[in-house]
Amino acid sequence: MLKHLKTLPGHQNPVYALANSDDEGIFYSAGNDKGVVEWSLNDMAFVKIKTPVQSSVYALLNYNNQLFIGERSGAFSVFDFAEQKVITRINAHTKPIFNIQVVKGKNELLTTGExxxxxxxxxxxxxxxxxxxVAYDTVRAIAISPDETEVVFGCKDHLIKIYNLADYSLKQTLESHSLPVTSLAYHPSGKYLLSGSRDAQLNIWDLPNYAVRETIAAHMFTIYDIAFHPTLPYFATCSQDKSIKLWDAENFKLYKILSIEKGGIGHSHSINKILWSNDGKYLISTGDDRQVMVWEMED
Structure with missing residues (x-):
């Protein structure tokens, strides 16, 4: 299913964010190093520091030939690939930005955080x-429904808040996790929502009614990210417990565990972010151990 292909060293501090490029075979990483790093999947190598930043980076998003960079300072920068420079930096929040998403149909950008x-x-x-x-404390996760009618937010107070995207009115509040909600992802077809939490549970919410279909004890500690494969019926989760898990997106069967304990190769600290390459050939992971790891999908 997935096997370790390459470990890319170079970061000197924990890494929190990953993003694909519009250019096939290029991706970006960032964290406490105060710079966004460009990597090549074709060469499996460091390319360059794409742009320096003024504070630690907790969120990256590539959209429409621009890279959005969310910082610990509460500011976000916009790096324009056509101009090859940062075209604006906005002091958006008073505390760190943890997530950035785009509402394509409305041509809008959402930022949230602490x-x-x-x-x-x-x-x-x-x-x-x-x-x-949305909350009186941290909002860590954002997910936008595939039909762009709803947006959900994962909050530190263990609640999930659902808003209408048309007017940003509150539609529903979900309560089933016992600790902060740290990751959210809609199935690409919109038939269910996944939520991960510091309680290590993975909840499957049926749509459109948001009823809990199943709760899975997916990890030992916080689930920091959930990522659906771009074309195949799989999704991956990563955790503070230093493992990545690959799941069947139809029946939620666990296919593979990637960890030092299981295979001798893996992250030695918390895994903060995972990302599928645009073509789905690779899963990229990174975290507190400062390593960027590339895993290859096997036939």
């Missing part, structure tokens, strides 16, 4: 359109 607010920005000129308070 201050519990969500800011909505125009992708045309990066002016602030709207701001609303």
């Amino acid at each position: 201050d519990g607010s969500v800011a909505v920005w125009s992708l045309k000129d990066f002016t602030e359109i709207y701001r609303f308070q």
Whole structure:
């Protein structure tokens, strides 16, 4: 299913964010190093420091030939690939930004983080359109439904808040996790939502009614990320317990565990982020051990 292909060293501090490029075979990583790093999957090697940043990076998002960089300072920068430079840096929040997402149909950018607010920005000129308070503490995760009718937020107070994307009105509050919600992902077809938490549980919420179909004791510690394969019926989860797990997206069968304990190769500390390459050939992982690991999908 998945086998270790390459470990890419170079980061000097923990890494929190990954993003693909529009260019096939290129991806980016960032964390406490105060720089966004460009890597080549074709050469399995470091390419260059793409751009320096002023504080630690907790979120990266590539969209429409631009890379959005969310910082610990509460600011976000926009690196334009056509101009090959940062075209704007906005002091968006008073506390760290943990997540950035795009509402494609509305041409809007969402930022959120430790201050519990969500800011909505125009992708045309990066002016602030709207701001609303989702929680009184950290909002770590955002997921947008595939049909772009709803957006869900994972909160430190263990709640999941669902908002209508048309007007950002609160639609529903979900409560089943016992600790902060740290990861969210919609199935690509929109038939269910996955939520991961510091309670190490993975919840499957049926749609459209958001009823809990199943709760899986997926990891030993916090589930930091959930990533669906771009074309195949699989999803991966990663955790503070230093493992990556590959699951069947139809019946939730566990296919593979990638960890030092299981295979002798893996991360030695918390895994903070995972990312499928655009073509689905590779899974990229990174975390507190400062390593970027590339795993290859086997036939």
